[in-house]
Amino acid sequence: MSAIRLSPSGKLVEGKPGETVLETLENAGYALQNNCRAGACGECKVKVLDGEFDQGMVLDMALSQEERAQGYGLMCMCKPLSDELEIDWGTDDAKPKLFPPRENVRCVVVDRIERTPRIAEIRLRPVGEAIRFWPGQYVSLSDTQKTITPRSYSIANAPRPDGEIVLQITRVPDGATSNWVHDNATPGSMINLSGPYGTFIGDPGTDSPVLCLAAGTGLAPIMGLTDAALRRGFKQPVHLLFSARTEADVYCKGMMELWNVRHRRFKFIPTLTQEEKEGFQQGRIPELLPKQYPDLSKHALYIAGSPEFVDDCIKAAKALGAQDEMIHTEGFFDQSAPVVPTADQLVSA
Numbered sequence: 001m002s003a004i005r006l007s008p009s010g011k012l013v014e015g016k017p018g019e020t021v022l023e024t025l026e027n028a029g030y031a032l033q034n035n036c037r038a039g040a041c042g043e044c045k046v047k048v049l050d051g052e053f054d055q056g057m058v059l060d061m062a063l064s065q066e067e068r069a070q071g072y073g074l075m076c077m078c079k080p081l082s083d084e085l086e087i088d089w090g091t092d093d094a095k096p097k098l099f100p101p102r103e104n105v106r107c108v109v110v111d112r113i114e115r116t117p118r119i120a121e122i123r124l125r126p127v128g129e130a131i132r133f134w135p136g137q138y139v140s141l142s143d144t145q146k147t148i149t150p151r152s153y154s155i156a157n158a159p160r161p162d163g164e165i166v167l168q169i170t171r172v173p174d175g176a177t178s179n180w181v182h183d184n185a186t187p188g189s190m191i192n193l194s195g196p197y198g199t200f201i202g203d204p205g206t207d208s209p210v211l212c213l214a215a216g217t218g219l220a221p222i223m224g225l226t227d228a229a230l231r232r233g234f235k236q237p238v239h240l241l242f243s244a245r246t247e248a249d250v251y252c253k254g255m256m257e258l259w260n261v262r263h264r265r266f267k268f269i270p271t272l273t274q275e276e277k278e279g280f281q282q283g284r285i286p287e288l289l290p291k292q293y294p295d296l297s298k299h300a301l302y303i304a305g306s307p308e309f310v311d312d313c314i315k316a317a318k319a320l321g322a323q324d325e326m327i328h329t330e331g332f333f334d335q336s337a338p339v340v341p342t343a344d345q346l347v348s349a
């Protein structure tokens with residue numbers, strides 16, 4: 001059995017016999033960028049600082065002789081030979097690189113579900129190559145004729161091999177794009193997506209309890225992040241507090257229940273702000289936090305919803321000891337332009 005030591009954090013990740021470094025890191029909840037998983041693309045290239053390893057068969061164009069001589073390896077094919085392998089991949093460096101956004105990717109609506117009277121969920125599959133994204137990111141949506149203003153919507157699922165993208169869209173009374181989606185996007189319709197955008201993604205270095213706070217369709221990016229974390233076997237408790245006006249606005253109950261019964265560390269806690277109902281908490285999340293989570297100093301927080309909701313939650317969380325660097329937020333501004341990642345945040349070519 002061998003272990004991977006992450007430098008400079010010094011963290012040690014135990015591996016199982018026969019695993020590649022990529023598999024070991026993923027099993028421990030770390031997201032190392034990768035694409036082909038077969039030594040052909042070079043995306044999982046990392047410098048090995050100490051220890052012996054078997055690189056396996058990889059293409060020269062993915063890992064040049066010069067890079068090999070400098071100690072680089074492709075982690076998707078790399079198997080440790082020594083008891084410990086130290087790689088240059090500390091907590092900060094471990095943040096996943098982002099995928100370059102693509103423009104006007106043509107997609108087909110393959111399904112549509114009315115989640116609430118105001119929220120429609122559409123499921124899209126790209127006609128060509130899948131859009132690569134990290135859970136928690138968002139895309140910009142427009143019609144293929146480009147008659148409506150593009151608007152940003154968070155992706156509500158973790159990446160899937162078939163490239164499906166799930167969007168949950170609230171009908172905003174004077175919102176041309178949301179009204180267009182509600183009135184026109186039915187199975188078989190074509191839609192253009194651009195993206196992915198945003199940096200509201202999971203921190204692979206997180207090794208602490210996670211508290212997610214969501215209101216309305218702020219649930220979408222939180223679902224993407226939670227789906228990914230639970231699937232990769234994240235070991236710490238994940239609690240999701242969801243604020244809705246009435247019971248009818250609590251959506252995706254089926255998925256929440258599945259996660260509840262399947263993952264004993266996951267807990268879904270809906271709260272209603274405009275209705276009293278048996279079995280539900282009542283009140284706004286910022287006011288509920290002190291009683292339920294009196295000490296947030298060790299929690300990682302993921303907060304998504306309207307800017308006011310996000311601000312109020314940040315204030316309440318900080319008053320309970322939450323640390324700035326552990327608070328990740330996504331506030332929806334109706335008119336905001338997509339946040340395009342900077343060059344150094346992108347996957348290198």
Ligand code: FES
Nearest residue numbers: 035037041042076
């Ligand atoms: S993922 Fe493509 S080379 Fe490792």
